[in-house]
Amino acid sequence: MGNPLTIALPKGRTFAETCDLLRQAGYKLPDEFDDTRKLMIDTLEGNLRFILAKPLDVTTYVEHGVADVGIAGKDVILEKEPDVYEVLDLKLSKCHLAIAGLPQTVANGVVQRVATKYPNVASKYFKEQGEQVEIIKLNGSIELAPLIGLTDRIVDIVSTGQTLKENGLIETETICDITSRFIVNPVSYRLKDAVIDEMASQLSRIVEGGTT
Structure with a gap:
């Protein structure tokens, strides 16, 4: 058999939903898949x-072609703007990217500093609103920033x-809705278009069928 199709999957809160979708689409995931500490796993x-x-x-x-395809949140795609094909909205892990703050600071309407894991998305959004704000990148506990006076939002x-x-x-505001997306490396698509198209079709059948 030739080179396997390599799929990058996100560990964390969306992992169970993602695995369920792949199984519904007919892909046999290894038994150890759900609780393994391995970082790379091949099918039998x-x-x-x-x-x-x-x-x-x-x-x-x-x-970078380490994986041929992957499943990534729209939030990550918007933030990183990677050179990949965004093939299919999997309609998983629905949430949204929003602006929030303390009631007292929201009431005065002043926004000077904003904390976020998504500095590029936030900066672009506020520029589009004609607002100049300082963006402070944090990697966790974003909600803490207004509580300790680090930021307004x-x-x-x-x-x-x-x-x-x-x-x-x-x-206070919704920036955009977020779901998981099926993404493809452009070079991999040229080399493995048949198997990638088959996977996209199988996933689309489940998503459009509303069985996830």
């Missing part, structure tokens, strides 16, 4: 290889809104 048939990566790294692996992923509520923050 040898036709698929999986890279289990941090969500922020999936687009990097696909862009945050830009972060919101799913249920419970984390904002528990920290006394309120959402």
